[in-house]
Amino acid sequence: xxxLIIPLVFGLISLILPSSWSxxxxxxxxxxxxxxACVHLNGFDPLTQxxxxxxxxxxxxxxxxxxxxxxxxxxxxxxxxxxxxxxxSNWNRELANNKLFTALVFFMQLGLLGLFTAQDxxxxxxxxxxxxxxxxxxxxxxxxxENNKVLFKFFxxxxxGSLAMLLALIALGSSANSFAYADLKNVQxxxxxxxxxxxxxxxxxxxxxxxxxxxxxxxxxxxSSPMAGTMLLSALMLKMALFGMIKWMLPLTSEGIExxxxxxxxxxxxxxxxxxxxxxxxxxxxxxxxxASISHLGLIAAGIMLFNTAAWSGAVIQxxxxxxxxxxxxxxxxxxxxxxxxxxxxxxxxIAKLAPRFGFWFAVTVFAALSIPFxxxxxxxxxxxxxxxxxxxIVGILAATSLILGAVYMLRSYQLSMFGAPKIxxxxxxxxxxxxxFIILSLxxxxxxxxxxxIIEYTExxxxxxxxxxxxxxxxxx
Amino acid sequence: xxxxxxxxxxxxxxxxxxxxxxxxxxxLVTMIGLVLAFFLQLNNGLYTSPLAKYQVLExxxxxxxxxxxxxxxxxxxxxxxxxxxxxxxxxTGDYYGLLLFSLCGAICLIGFTDLFMFFLGLEIxxxxxxxxxxxxxxxxxxxxxxxxxxFTGAFATAILLFGIALLYGATxxxxxxxxxxxxxxxxxxxxxxxxxxxxxxxxxxxxxxxVPFHFWGPDVYQGAPEIVTAFMxxxxxxxxxxxxxxxxxxxxxxxxxxxxxxxxxxxxLSLFVGYLGALKQxxxxxxxxxxxxxxxxxxxxxLLSLSNSAIGxxxxxxxxxxxxxxxxxxxxxxxxxxxxxxxxxxxxGYKNPFIGFIMIISLLxxxxxxxxxxxxxxxxxxxxxxxxxxxxVILALISSxxxxxxxxxxxxxxxxxxxxxxxxxxxxxxxxxxxxxxVGILGAWLVVAI
Numbered sequence: 001x002x003x004l005i006i007p008l009v010f011g012l013i014s015l016i017l018p019s020s021w022s023x024x025x026x027x028x029x030x031x032x033x034x035x036x037a038c039v040h041l042n043g044f045d046p047l048t049q050x051x052x053x054x055x056x057x058x059x060x061x062x063x064x065x066x067x068x069x070x071x072x073x074x075x076x077x078x079x080x081x082x083x084x085x086x087x088x089s090n091w092n093r094e095l096a097n098n099k100l101f102t103a104l105v106f107f108m109q110l111g112l113l114g115l116f117t118a119q120d121x122x123x124x125x126x127x128x129x130x131x132x133x134x135x136x137x138x139x140x141x142x143x144x145x146e147n148n149k150v151l152f153k154f155f156x157x158x159x160x161g162s163l164a165m166l167l168a169l170i171a172l173g174s175s176a177n178s179f180a181y182a183d184l185k186n187v188q189x190x191x192x193x194x195x196x197x198x199x200x201x202x203x204x205x206x207x208x209x210x211x212x213x214x215x216x217x218x219x220x221x222x223x224s225s226p227m228a229g230t231m232l233l234s235a236l237m238l239k240m241a242l243f244g245m246i247k248w249m250l251p252l253t254s255e256g257i258e259x260x261x262x263x264x265x266x267x268x269x270x271x272x273x274x275x276x277x278x279x280x281x282x283x284x285x286x287x288x289x290x291x292a293s294i295s296h297l298g299l300i301a302a303g304i305m306l307f308n309t310a311a312w313s314g315a316v317i318q319x320x321x322x323x324x325x326x327x328x329x330x331x332x333x334x335x336x337x338x339x340x341x342x343x344x345x346x347x348x349x350x351i352a353k354l355a356p357r358f359g360f361w362f363a364v365t366v367f368a369a370l371s372i373p374f375x376x377x378x379x380x381x382x383x384x385x386x387x388x389x390x391x392x393x394i395v396g397i398l399a400a401t402s403l404i405l406g407a408v409y410m411l412r413s414y415q416l417s418m419f420g421a422p423k424i425x426x427x428x429x430x431x432x433x434x435x436x437x438f439i440i441l442s443l444x445x446x447x448x449x450x451x452x453x454x455i456i457e458y459t460e461x462x463x464x465x466x467x468x469x470x471x472x473x474x475x476x477x478x
Numbered sequence: 479x480x481x482x483x484x485x486x487x488x489x490x491x492x493x494x495x496x497x498x499x500x501x502x503x504x505x506l507v508t509m510i511g512l513v514l515a516f517f518l519q520l521n522n523g524l525y526t527s528p529l530a531k532y533q534v535l536e537x538x539x540x541x542x543x544x545x546x547x548x549x550x551x552x553x554x555x556x557x558x559x560x561x562x563x564x565x566x567x568x569x570t571g572d573y574y575g576l577l578l579f580s581l582c583g584a585i586c587l588i589g590f591t592d593l594f595m596f597f598l599g600l601e602i603x604x605x606x607x608x609x610x611x612x613x614x615x616x617x618x619x620x621x622x623x624x625x626x627x628x629f630t631g632a633f634a635t636a637i638l639l640f641g642i643a644l645l646y647g648a649t650x651x652x653x654x655x656x657x658x659x660x661x662x663x664x665x666x667x668x669x670x671x672x673x674x675x676x677x678x679x680x681x682x683x684x685x686x687x688x689v690p691f692h693f694w695g696p697d698v699y700q701g702a703p704e705i706v707t708a709f710m711x712x713x714x715x716x717x718x719x720x721x722x723x724x725x726x727x728x729x730x731x732x733x734x735x736x737x738x739x740x741x742x743x744x745x746x747l748s749l750f751v752g753y754l755g756a757l758k759q760x761x762x763x764x765x766x767x768x769x770x771x772x773x774x775x776x777x778x779x780x781l782l783s784l785s786n787s788a789i790g791x792x793x794x795x796x797x798x799x800x801x802x803x804x805x806x807x808x809x810x811x812x813x814x815x816x817x818x819x820x821x822x823x824x825x826x827g828y829k830n831p832f833i834g835f836i837m838i839i840s841l842l843x844x845x846x847x848x849x850x851x852x853x854x855x856x857x858x859x860x861x862x863x864x865x866x867x868x869x870x871v872i873l874a875l876i877s878s879x880x881x882x883x884x885x886x887x888x889x890x891x892x893x894x895x896x897x898x899x900x901x902x903x904x905x906x907x908x909x910x911x912x913x914x915x916x917v918g919i920l921g922a923w924l925v926v927a928i
Binding site for chain 1 (some may be wrong): 790791838842847848849853854857858860861864865871872875876878879882883886887890893895
C-alpha cells in the first residue's frame, strides 16, 4: 500500500507548502517512490503474485484488492521511473517551481499506480477515471491559452470511452456478483455477450491508445499541452490502455477474441500506415511526433490482440521503449519550440551547428525511435512484426512498412530542423538537466535492448497465467 | 416522532425569538433544536417515546437514515443562510420558522404509513415553501416564481387528492399495508385504482420535478433566494423521492406492469431534457434547476428495481447530490452573485483555492466521476437497474456524458487564470458548510466500506 500512499502524501505536502519548496518535494517524492518500487522489485518472485491489500466484499460487490503480477510490477516500475525523469526534464523551467504542478504530477502517479495494481474491476475503473482529473487540470492550467476546445474534446472523448467500459464492467460484475478480478475471470460468457463486453472495453482503450478512427483528439491535445502534460499522456496514460487490454479486456472476455481479433488488428494496421503517412507530410514537429505515436501504438495494439505470450513479450518491451523515446522526442520538440519560437519545420534549420550537444542527443533519440539494433525498440518491433507475420502474411507486410516509413519521417524531421543553412540566429544549447535526461533515456533504451531476454523471461509466467483462459477455452472447443 | 415535535416547537419558538431581532440567538435556537432532533431520531427505537405513540408514523432503519439526512441538510442550509438572514433582520424569524415547518412536513413524508399522513406531510412541506419562494417581496422574479409555484403546486395537490380519493374508492383503505394486501388479493375496483395511481404518479413527478412536469423548476429555482433553492433542491426532493419510492416500490409494486411504462418515459425524458436544457443557460440557478431535473431522472432509477435493495443506493446518491448542490449554492451566496450570472464564477476557484477545490469536487461528483460520492450513487443505482433495464442504463450513461460536459464547462470557468475577480472574503459559516459538504462528497468510501 505504501506504493500508493507515498505519491498521495507528497502531493498533499506540495499543495500545502509554498511553491519555493516544490522542486525539493518533487525530487524527494519521486526518488522515494522509485526506491520503494525497486524494493518491491527486489523482493518479487516472477512466478507468483503479490497481494498488497485485500478485504472482503463491500457494498455493491466492490472489493478492496490490490496486488501485482510480474507484468503489473513492470508497469509500476515504468511509472515510478518515468515520473522522476519528467520532473527532471522540467527542473530548470518555471513549472517545476509551481506547487500545483508538482501536486498534480503526484496525483497522476497515484492514479497510475492504483490502476496498475488494482485487482478489482471497479477499482480499476475508479483509478482509470481518476487519472483524468489531474491531467485535465495540468493541461488546462499550464497548457497553451485558449485550448479549452481541445481539452473538452479530449475529456469528453475519453469520458465516453470510460462510460462504455463502466457498462461492460457492470455487465460482467452483475453476472459475477462481485468485481474482484478472480471472480470476474471466472464468469463464463457466451460468445455474443463476450463480444459486446469486449467492445465496451475496447472503446475506452481505443480512444485512449488511440486507435485509428478514434485518434482525432490526440494531435491537437499534444500540441496545446505543456511538455510535462504531453509526456504524461504519451509515456504513461496511453500505457494504461495497453495494460488494460492485456490484463483486463482479453483475459476477462477471451470467449469473444476470435471475432474481435480481426477488426482491431486491421484498425491497428491502418493506424500504423496512416499515422506514418500523415507524419511524413507534417511540418509541425509536435503533431509529427503525435502521429508517429499513433503509428507505433497501432503496432503494439495489433500485437496485443494476437493473444499469445510471445507477442505480449514484444508488446511489453515496446511499451517501455515507447515511453522512453516519447519522453526524449517531446523534450526535443519542446526545446526546439521554446528556444526558436516555432514548431514549424520549414522555419527551422541548421541548429546542429548552433547547438552541437542538442544535435547529438536529439540524433540519439531519433535513432532509438528508428529502432536500430541494440536499442529496445529493435527487439520489441521485431517480435511484434514477426508475430504479425505468423498471424497473417499481408498484415505482417503492412506492419513492417512502419520501419521504413518511420525512418522517413524521423530522419526528415531531424534533417529539416538540424541540418541545412541556419535560419535562426541563436540557439541556446542544452542545460545540465536536459543532458541528464537524454543520457538516462539512452542508457535505459540501450540497457533494455541488451537485457530484453531477461524482461521477456520475467514477464512470461504472468502472461501465461493471463492467457490460460483462452487455452482452456480452446480445449473445450476441441 | 419526538424529533418531529422538537422540530415543530423549535420552529414555533424561532418565530417568537425572531421578534427580538437578534439573528445570532435565532440561529442558536434553531441549531439546538435541529441537533436535538437529529439525536432523537438517531436513537429512535432504542427507547419508548413518552410523548406520543402514533401508528401513522413509523421509521424503519432506511427511513431513519433518510430523515437524518434531511435534518442534516437542513442544518447545513440554516448555517449557510445565516449571512443572508442577518441582512433581512425583520424576517429572520420567519425564515427559520418556515424552514423548520417545512422540514416537519419532510419528516412526515418520510415516515408515513397511511395516505392521510402522506397528504398532510406533503402539504406541510409545500405551503411554507410557497411563502419562502416569494419572500423577496420587492423582486419581480421572486413574486413570479412564488405565484407560479403556488398555482401549479396547488393544481398538482388537487390531482393528488383526487388520486387518493379514487384509490380509497377502489380499495376502501388508507393504510399502505392494507392497500397492498388488497391489491395482491385482487379484490379492487380496477378502473378507479388505475386512474388513481396515474394521478398520484403525475403529482409525484411534479413534486420531484421530473419531465414532463418540470416546467416550474427553472423559474422557481431562479426566483427563489439561494437558500430556498438549496432547500427545495435537497430536502424537498429527498422527501418527495422517498415517498415516491415507498408508495410505488412498496404499495403498488404488484401493479408495476401498469405504471412502469409511464415511469420509463419520464426517466428517459428527464435524463435528456435536463442536461440538454442546461447547456444553453446563462443563469446559475436555472442551470442547477435543469441539472437537478436530470439528477431526478437518475434517482428515479431506484424505483425500477422493484425491490427494497435500491434504497441504500438512493441514499448514497442523494448524499452526493445534496452535498454538491448545497456547496454550489453556498459558493454562489458567498461570492454575492446577486444577478445570478454564471460568468461571475469566472476565476474564483483560482483566486480562492478552497472554493476552487470545493467547486471541482462538487461538480465532478455531480458529473459522476470517481472516486466521489456522486459516482457511487449513480453506479449503485445503475447496478440495481442493470439486469432488467439494459437500454435505460445505456441511455443514462449517454446523458451522463452530456452532463459531464456541462459541469466541466463550469469547472473550467471557475478555474480560469485570467480574471478580474477579487479574492472572496467568506464568512466562517460558509467555510464550515463547505467543509462538511466536502466530507459528504469525499466520504462515500466509508459508507461503501461498511
